[in-house]
Amino acid sequence: MTNxxxxxxxxxxxxxxxxxxxxxxxxxxxxxxxxxxxxQHCDGNQQxxxxxxxxxxxxxxxxxxxxxxxxxxxxxNCEVRWIDNYKTxxxxxxxxxxxxxxxxxxxxxxxxxxxxxxxxxxDDIGRSIYAIAENYNIKWEDVRKIxxxxxxxxxLEYDKRIILL
Numbered sequence: 001m002t003n004x005x006x007x008x009x010x011x012x013x014x015x016x017x018x019x020x021x022x023x024x025x026x027x028x029x030x031x032x033x034x035x036x037x038x039x040q041h042c043d044g045n046q047q048x049x050x051x052x053x054x055x056x057x058x059x060x061x062x063x064x065x066x067x068x069x070x071x072x073x074x075x076x077n078c079e080v081r082w083i084d085n086y087k088t089x090x091x092x093x094x095x096x097x098x099x100x101x102x103x104x105x106x107x108x109x110x111x112x113x114x115x116x117x118x119x120x121x122x123d124d125i126g127r128s129i130y131a132i133a134e135n136y137n138i139k140w141e142d143v144r145k146i147x148x149x150x151x152x153x154x155x156l157e158y159d160k161r162i163i164l165l
Contacts, residue, residue: 008032009068010078013041013049013096016060026086027096030079032072038063049096109142117143121150
C-alpha cells in the first residue's frame with residue numbers, strides 16, 4: 001500500500017461552478033508530494049490559483065489526482081500533456097495555468113518594480129501611495145501592500161481602514 005503523502009504525480013484543481021452561467025475553471029499541477037502541495041495551495045502563495053482559492057475558499061474547489069508518476073524526471077512531460085489535454089477540451093480561458101509547467105500570477109508586481117517602490121518609501125516613508133500607483137500605472141492597493149511591512153519596520157501604525165472615495 002502506498003503512503004498517500006508520498007504520491008508523486010499530476011493533479012487537478014477544479015473550481016466549482018458558482019451558477020449555471022459560470023463554468024468551472026481548471027488548474028493542472030505537478031508535485032512530488034501531491035497532498036502536501038494541495039495544502040500549500042490552500043495556505044496561499046502568490047500563484048494565480050492560490051489567490052483564487054483564498055478568495056473563494058478551499059471548499060469551492062475539487063482536488064483530484066490525474067496520474068501517478070514513478071520518476072520525478074517524468075513530471076514536466078506529464079504535466080504538459082495534461083495541461084494540453086485540458087486546454088484542448090475546455091479552452092485556454094478556462095485554465096488557471098498561464099504557461100506550461102509554470103503558474104505565474106498575472107497580477108503580481110514585477111520584483112524589480114517592487115524594489116524600486118520600496119526604495120522610494122525608504123527615502124520617504126510618507127510618500128503618497130496614490131501618486132506612486134498613478135506614476136507606475138498599478139493599483140494603489142498593491143502599493144499599500146508594499147508599504148505595509150515598511151511602516152511596521154519603522155514602528156509606525158498601519159491603518160487597516162480602507163477609505164473608498
